[in-house]
Amino acid sequence: MYIEFFQLREMPFSITPDPAYLYMSPRHQEALGHLLYGTGQYGGFVQLTGEVGTGKTTIVRTLLEQRLDKVDVAFVHNPRLNEQEFVQAICDELGVAYPREQLTLKTLIDALNEHLLRTHAEGRRTVLIIDEAQNLQPEVLEQVRLLTNLETAKEKLLRIMLIGQPELSALLARPDLRQLASRITARFHLTPLGARETAEYIEHRLKVAGSHGEVFTPQAMEEIHRYTKGVPRLINIVCDRALLGAYAQNARRITPEIVRKAAREAIGQLPDEFDPHARRRWRWIEFGWAAALLLSLALLAWSLTRHHDAATAPAAKVTSPPSAAVAATNESPAPAPAAAAAAPPAAAVADPAADFAMLEQTAEPLGAVMSRLIRLWDSKIVVPRGENVCAALKRERLECYRGHGSWADLTQMNRPTILTLDLPSSGAQNFLLTGLDAQSASFATAYGPVRVPLASLDGVWNGEFLLLWRRGTAETYIGPQTRGASVAYLWRRLAALDGVTPPTPLPTRFGPQLGDALTQFQKTRGLVADGVAGIRTLIALGDEVPQTPTLAAAADGTP
Structure with missing residues (x-):
């Protein structure tokens, strides 16, 4: 309905998990890194938890889309099974042959063990991923523990990943499951997005869907974060409803008012809407998330150092590639012909x-x-x-x-x-x-x-x-509602690049004259001429700044 109105290729905020739309925040990068670690030679038992809608399933699907070398994956979607059904589901996922008549748990485990030994001899690794693991019965979790006993003299035959909501941590904390909990070698809790990450998430999904301009104002994205608390699924719901509302009003730019109306219609009025202390409490919560992230990074670095030789590490280690599809390594390239x-x-x-x-x-x-x-x-x-x-x-x-x-x-x-x-x-x-x-x-x-x-x-x-x-400025969007030093920065850059004569003294309020000068600059640079400065316009405004590398300066291929 609104796709053509906003010149999009498809709906950008579908709640169906789609790896193509995955926004790799630092939290998502670390979560994917944990899962990739769990598939490796030294991977063992990994636990990934997060609130509903934080992106756990999307990260798992991204992992499954990796071209993991010599890795077989069994993905159990429905954990509401008894012990025999659970092991049978694993065998079916891996294509394990087992007798169909007089089937017992023992015959299934024997067949699975034989299959794992055979694939191990072929140099392959097997990974079991259990989604919605908080719904597993204690008896089935005990069976999971027993499956970790399938091993050779040097390594486990089955690497296991438990994916679930925070209730999974509480479940594993039970005294009768302490043996299972003690075998988990890596844990990560996926938290919601911060305010800035929420804005980047929205812009990312719009760009993937084909958008070439700024659809949501910065103030609108702040409201989205306030209403959704940074939960990606709720962000998708509110943004989708806001796009529909803007289309109904024939509005090309989504304002805080449109967002507030969309949020009330989509998820209801939030309790903190009229609470003057709510935002302050939320800042403290975000501070706690940041501290937890730093702790997780330290734990991951310790884990990788323990299991890998870091002697040849490059100067900069990257946690996520542009496509979020390749993990960074510390290997040095072999001499090329x-x-x-x-x-x-x-x-x-x-x-x-x-x-x-x-x-x-x-x-x-x-x-x-x-x-x-x-x-x-x-x-x-x-x-x-x-x-x-x-x-x-x-x-x-x-x-x-x-x-x-x-x-x-x-x-x-x-x-x-x-x-x-x-x-x-x-x-x-x-x-x-x-x-x-x-x-x-x-x-x-x-x-x-x-x-x-x-x-x-x-x-x-x-x-x-x-x-x-x-x-060049603290803002990533400069438009008609912008005030302050960012406006003066625009005038100075336009004067340097296009010879524009700015008013004296430099204004601190975005006005029509600046909009016209910016539109002309965008036309000459092949940008969307909308008269506001988004990321691509700000990138262009950085041209001719000292120490700015360009493709033109490296046209001969020499860095």
């Missing part, structure tokens, strides 16, 4: 097989690629080990911008960019784009620049990207 270090001629004809082979030979871990991108901006920046990279870069006024677009979008933004390419042999690999023209793209690698025709890349790039941009 000499042929891989030489870039093909600029006018080379596309040969996808040869181009893919070249890329696969020069592929590096994501941490190394991100480190190279950071060095283009500032060689002195060092991200502490175990810290979320994008969060650490904010202290240097550098922002991560994840988006979805085309080659034309990357040309317009004109910044070095990390792309995830789904290569035929090695799967998803990350590369640093440093140059782009109408025919080819240039990537900076440890072996030198590599240039590849766009015709070859079109089939392996899904449009997702990650780039860095330097924040």
Whole structure:
């Protein structure tokens, strides 16, 4: 109904879990990292909890979409089973053959054990994921514990992940389940989004759905966070209703008033709506979440250090790739053949097989690629080990911008960019784009620049990207309701880039004259000419600022 009105490809706020719309907040990154750890060689028993609607199921589906090498997964959706039905469901998921007549729990476990031993001998790992695990009966949980006894002399044959609501932690705290609880090697509790993350979440979903402008005002997004408390499912419900309400009013921009009406209609009037102390209490709750996140990061870093050799760790470790589909590693790339270090001629004809082979030979871990991108901006920046990279870069006024677009979008933004390419042999690999023209793209690698025709890349790039941009103002949206230093910043940048003569003294209120000057700037830069400054406009306003790397400056593929 409102899709065409807002020029979208699809509904951006469906409550059906869709990994394509997954917004990787630091909390979601760590949650996915825990699950990825649980599938590895040293993975054991992982517990992931979170309130209803915080994104647990979406993260699990994202994990299932990974191209996990030599990993078999059994996903139990309905845990309301007895012990025999539970083990039978696992066998069915894994394709285990077992006798159908006179079926007993023992025959199922024997068949499962035989299957696990066989797959282990083949070098494969088996992972059991149990969703809505808080609904498991104590007898079934005891059976889960017994399944962890299936092992060889060196490692477990079955890696288990329990996914559930906070009641799962209370259930496992029962004295009769202490043996099971003691075997859990990694725990993570997924909390709701903060106010800023809520705004980023909304913008992310709109961009994935095809939006090219700012639909919700910053004040509207603050209201959404206040009503939903940062729970993604509630955010989706309120935003969907707000888009429908705006469409009914023929309003192109969603205001706090539209959000308040949508929230009342969708989820009812909240108890704190008229409570003057509610916002203060919520700030203290967010502070507690932040402390819990820092503790979780420390625990995860300790766990990884314990089980992995960190001697060859790159300068910057990345917790989430642009597509949220590849985990960062600490591996150093093997020496590439000499042929891989030489870039093909600029006018080379596309040969996808040869181009893919070249890329696969020069592929590096994501941490190394991100480190190279950071060095283009500032060689002195060092991200502490175990810290979320994008969060650490904010202290240097550098922002991560994840988006979805085309080659034309990357040309317009004109910044070095990390792309995830789904290569035929090695799967998803990350590369640093440093140059782009109408025919080819240039990537900076440890072996030198590599240039590849766009015709070859079109089939392996899904449009997702990650780039860095330097924040020139505290705002990420500057429009008619903006007041203060951000307005003066706009005038100064327009004067520097477009030769605009600003009023004297510099205004601190966004007025029609500034809107007109901004619209003209957007037209000349190929941006959506809406007269307000969103992220892409702010990126363009950073052009010609000293130490700002651009694709144009790296057109020869040299970082």
